[in-house]
Amino acid sequence: MAITGLGFSGTMVLAHLVNSAQPPKRIALIDPSPKPWRGLAYSTHHPAHLLNVRARAMSAYGGDADHFLRWLHAQKEYAGFRADDFVPRRIYGDYLESIARTALEKARARQIEIVHLHASLRTIGGGNPHHQLTLEGGAQLSARALVLATGNRFDEAGEGAATRHPWHISADDWKHGKHGRIVLVGAGLTAMDMAASLLADGYSGEILMLSRHGLNPHAHNASKAGDVDALLAHLMRGGLSARLFALRRAMREGTQDWRSIIDGLRGHTPIIWQSLNAQDQQRFLSRLLSFWNIHRHRMDATQRARILAAPNVRHQRGQVLKASAHHVQLRHSSREQRIDADVVLDCRGPSYRALIPALADASAGELIACHPQGGLISNDAYRVNDPSCAPIYALGALLFGERFETTAVPELRVQAEELAKILAPLS
Template sequence: MQIPHVMIVGGGFSGTALAIHLARNATAPLRVTVVEPRQTLGAGVAYSTQEPAHRINVPASRMQLSGDEQGAFDRWYRQQPECSLDSVAHCADGAVYPQRGMFGRYLAELFAQAVLQHPQVTLRHIQASALAWEGQQLLLSNGETLEGNVLALAISHPPPSLPRALLPFSAHPALIANPWQPGVLDNIDSHASVAIIGTGLSMADVVASLATRQHRGPLLAFSRRGQLSRANLSGEWPEWTLAPQPQPSTRLWLHHIRAEVARAAEQQLPWQRVLDEVRAQGQSIWQSLSLREQQRFVRHLRSWWDVHRYRIAPQVAAEITQRQQAGTLRVLAARLAAIASRGDQLDITLHTRDGATEHHPLDHLIVTTGPGHEALTASQPLLLSLSQQGFIRADALGFGIDVDRHSHTLTRSGQPSQNVFVVGPAARARFGELMGLPQVADHAAEVARQILLSLHIKHAERCPPLAP
């Protein structure tokens, strides 16, 4: 009998976690191939960075592959030499915030362990990119062709999309369209005038990276609302129990959460504990909303949710605060009204929310508006191939790929593709809260269960399935 073969495209956290869960839980022989162009698995966009200033956004104790491994990464990290060498990682409350690349290394070690500990599953990493899907065959950039029973798409973050107003300046030497390209920030002079378009997590990373390069020139960050990502909570705090909210309305949920924050404050508990509980229930809350209510959330509340939900490490928050207090960093609620070239510089005109107009000559304009999720299905050859053949379609919210409740992709006509799955953030239009690591880890475990079910392989049930 031929051994079933699962092909996973993408070897970041989602794809690597899926492969490990398949290895841990398959009770019959299985082949798993992860197609990932990076040299090692587990890193992906988030954890492949070598920037020392880029830190995980939560304490190491909250990073794990599954719920039954609470504290595993924290214990592993404290045994590494980097733990003692990186004094900045340590907070006064005893928590550690390692550099993000360390978590990628940890995942790569877990994958290597799975290869040795679960011999009934053959795990393989092919260092290549997937180019097209033809029949049941996956065509790769190295010339190989894979044939399998299941295709799992672990593709989460497309390249950053350049705002339309900046497209004519895409080749201008002052414009940095993708600050994550290696070495791109190294040429910024320490006294250069810099503006950053976008004020979320990526902007915080850029500020931290510039600090390691001793940049102390004028720094301006702007977005339509001028909202900064909040700092993560330090210390030990009691859990918060969220009161029921039975009516599935975006407006009612907003009022309810505000009331819960006020109620927590009366008990001297910070708002973060309330938001953590909202996050824990995020998938069930999201799926109780109609498409119209979800669209209303995206239009009016998403940016506010993001800056409270996706927080930054205390070390990064401290750098931003220090620069603001020193007067070398301004954060504006403004929109880009005009842009012009002036030799190697750019001149920008901003209209602020309070009606003022500001003009700024810049040595560099850095774009941190985030990945172009709305164009995910056309962002790379494989997804374009699947889309053109009707195997996948974009979701109605512009988040990624449309899936059913079992994470099968939906075809152009809305029918589930029985042998094509999505794992990770690209499926979040269906599931809602699917960007934070705990939720992505749980989703990977559930997709592994669904894949084994589709292959008629009994699941070892080491991790409990998610509620539908």
């Protein structure tokens, strides 16, 4: 059995597998990252990069809600964090690393052979009863089942394409321009993250966010997930416009805080999504996704207020027509403007359409099929290929088109546990 991708999703599949009643005899782990277990989100070292959810909601185990809090409080240096705090993401990375270490010890004790291959998956030779996998560099291995947990990908085309991704810069990149200008293409969580770390590092030049709608993520408050039963009836039928009308009315005129409604809908989002036709799904993604995201993916209120009150943070509306390392061409209300900067960073966040080359090839070879809205077509049991070959399973962002709500810890921890239950008897 092979697990490709060792971010949260792959790590948690491993953690459940080594604990299962019938664990596999051999598990190959494939990931080129120098910081396995953490994935993109939790590899950052910057203390200003915070979780966007309170600590109490971040257990890696769905059936053990306090697991993260207990771990935090067992570490002397982190014991001061409370359940309602937004903890730095690097600490969550430490948590995942400790789960992985425990899983590897457990594997050793149970005589499960773990082979960690530090390379990218390059091709999947669909076969039966084994897949022949080729890694970057040419190494080959065979696997009776393949798990795809390749997570967050970035769009290499479109607006902002010629710029750099924020995760690939260091303070040295902007030190020389301390009093200049950094342009952030995007105004969502990634841009807010970048602004937070630049301000924390004392950057006093201009931080200019560019976005079409001029909207930043909203802040969390103390509200809890609410009762959405009555609203659900309106969100499960009809066209997109009618559903949107019902949602907006409930958010504006209902007795609950709008955040309670959005959070109450979370567990139902996949079935609402699946009840839309393909055209409405497409319309939602192209016209409404950024509005949905600022309501659904919120952030710490204190961090948000600090960023937006900073005198050197500015926000400009417009469509980015072209972007390069030091320039952006922006259009707003039919006027075009060239903006110069010391650094231009692509802060549009992950793309659910971008596929790793191995999956693009496998889809071209018809071993797997791409979902029209992004990711792969799968059945309810995470399987993404037909039964004529050894099984291939996917979880996380690769299920975006199927489930829509599939990229954060509360969904991924359930998927990892369910998938491990399917995998264990296969070995």
